Amino acid sequence: MLLEALILGLVQGLTEFLPVSSSAHLRILGEFLPSAQDPGAAFTAITQIGTEAAVVVFFWRDIVRIVSRWSLALVRKIPQNDPDVRMGWLIIIGSVPIVVLGLLFQDQIETTLRSLWLVAGMLIFFGVLLGIADLVGAKRRKLDQLTLGHGVIFGFAQALALVPGVSRSGGTITAGLFLGYERAAAARYAFLLAIPAVFGSGFYQLIKNWDEQGPFTPVETAAATGVAFIVALGVIAFFMSWISKRSFLPFVVYRVALGATLLVLLSMGIIQPY
Template identity: 75%
Template sequence: MLEAIILGFVQGLTEFLPISSSAHLRILGEFLPNAADPGAAFTAITQLGTETAVVVFFWRDIVRIVSHWFRAIRGKIPHDDPDARMGWLIIIGSIPIVVLGLLFQDQIETTFRSLYVVATMLIVFGIVLGLADWAGAKRRKLEDLTYPHGLYFGLAQSLALIPGVSRSGGTITMGLLLGYERAAAARYAFLLAIPAVFGSGFYQLFMSMGEPAVYGPVETAVATAVAFGVAILIIAVFMKWISRHSFLPFVIYRIALGATILILLGVGVLEPF
């Protein structure tokens, strides 16, 4: 139970920062007494807690988007209404991760969880994030989001199926490359994650019933609750941070963590699986 609480805390702490929560759970599992990978199912289920925090934090936005989307469908308001468009943008942006998640499910649960893959992704996408933050124009606002750009965001989000990329990091990086402000890119990234995370979490919850796992249902439920509580605080802090600061601290952290894991793998302290 203590391990589950620790993992839930780390999940809530890292989910919305561009440092990959799935990578941290994968790495941390090796240093806990069980010394085992918590598993893709545990990670996906605990993400239900962090994503519920997104729903709470952005509740008014979500209600408005859903309401306007349905009203536009029924012809009550114009189809180019900003909130109705955002509904379509979230749907379009969610398609890539659904398709790729189903196509590569086996690799997601096995090959992609190698610590060599995790460490490499931390470093590579840390560098890409740093370059995007340095070179991005940061002029476009959320209102400027187009349907093709929504699809590009979705493709970037789907890279988070590989631990070490980071869901928020991948989508925010794409937003910066497309010229969006940091806060605008992050806001769309958080909204875009809602269907994907809930879909993946409930799917993994259903599929894991009766299956052997490192952590049982009670421990997983506690970890999910802890992740929710921590995530509520992190979202508010992160949204204020990125309005005034660069992503450089996260870039440095990612590269340092990835390099450390590669060194530990090289000297035999850690095993890839």
Template identity: 80%
Template sequence: MIEALILGLVQGLTEFLPISSSAHLRILGEFLPGAQDPGAAFTAITQIGTEAAVVVFFWRDIVRIISHWFGSFTGRVPRNDPDARMGWLIIVGSIPIVVLGILFQDEIETTFRSLWIVATMLIVFGIILGLADWAGAKRRKLDQLTIGHGVVFGFAQALALIPGVSRSGGSITAGLLLGYERAAAARYAFLLAIPAVFGSGFYQLFKSWGEPSVYGPLETGAATLVAFVVALLVIAFFMNYISKRSFLPFVIYRIVLGGLVMWLLATGVIQP
């Protein structure tokens, strides 16, 4: 239970920062008693908790988007209404991760969880995030989001199927490269993650029901609850932080962590 609570705490702390929560759970698992991977199912289920925090934090926005999206079918809301349009943008942006998640399901649960891959992704996508933050125009606002840009965001989010990329980090990086403001890119990234994370989490919950796992239902549930509470605080901090500061501290952290993991692997302290 203590291990699960620690993992839930780390999940909540890292899910919305561009440093990859799945990478942190994968790495941390090597240093807990038993030194074993918590597993893709545990990671996906605890992400339900963090995504519930997004729903709470953006509740008014989500209710408005859903109501206007449905209203656009009946004529009660104009088809070009920004919130109705955002509903379509979230649907379109969610397609890539659904398709790729199904096609590469076996690799996601096995090959992609190699710590060599995790460490490499931390470094490579940390550098890309830094370059995007430095070079991006940061002028476009969320109401300027197009269908094409939504698809780009979607493919960037899908890269997070590989631990180390970061769901928020990948999407935000794409947004910065497309010229969006930091806060606008983060807001869409968080909203875009809702269908993908809930879909993946509940699918893994159904799939793993009754199956043997590292952590049982009670431990996994407790970790998910901790992740929810912590993530709610982190979202508030992160949205305030990026409106004033750059992503440089996160870039440095990713490179240092990735380099440390590579050193531990190379010296045989941990196994890939």
């Protein structure tokens, strides 16, 4: 089982920041591993702590600056309209939808919404939607033009990722493109916005499942989380470089192809939806 956990950690690190849905990949991959079982929402959330730690490392200077200046604004040492202070508040506000919806629909997220039929549909639908957004989006706005209203929209787009197959980065970036933001700006905000939600969800699942025996032992889950962290660092650097020069078309094609393949496998009974 350790090897399976490491493989899943590798896939988590490779797919978390690409707009292809890491949770969908872990859900699908679980069907083809020797144990042939869903790694579960808890395992997915905990390993995401590793990938999100990579975001903290990669954007460390930005995060420290935002947190420090936001804190200074609380004690009125700098004005509230400071760009970093505004960004801090927008990240907080944008995190509210996923927290509320995640708690309200926790049971469905861990059961019904993990159906591979739904995963396949989300991969295709939101893949096409990403392609349309990339095609029609103005791609002119920068992060310093982010408004409160747009921050809320970004937040609800991120919350869609509670459904495997949507993609946290993909949903948020798609919303950003439709709102006219540059590819790199939309991706950067998507990564920063995910920090509170992913750490919150990951540590919540860690505490909740501390005494429960899931598909993997705590040691195996920890090893997978470590692998995810290392791989994710390289993926973030690659992705930020890619979108500064190229479109999202390869990811769109990949999502649609994966979703279509999954539908065929389900229709033929080769794999089961649960």
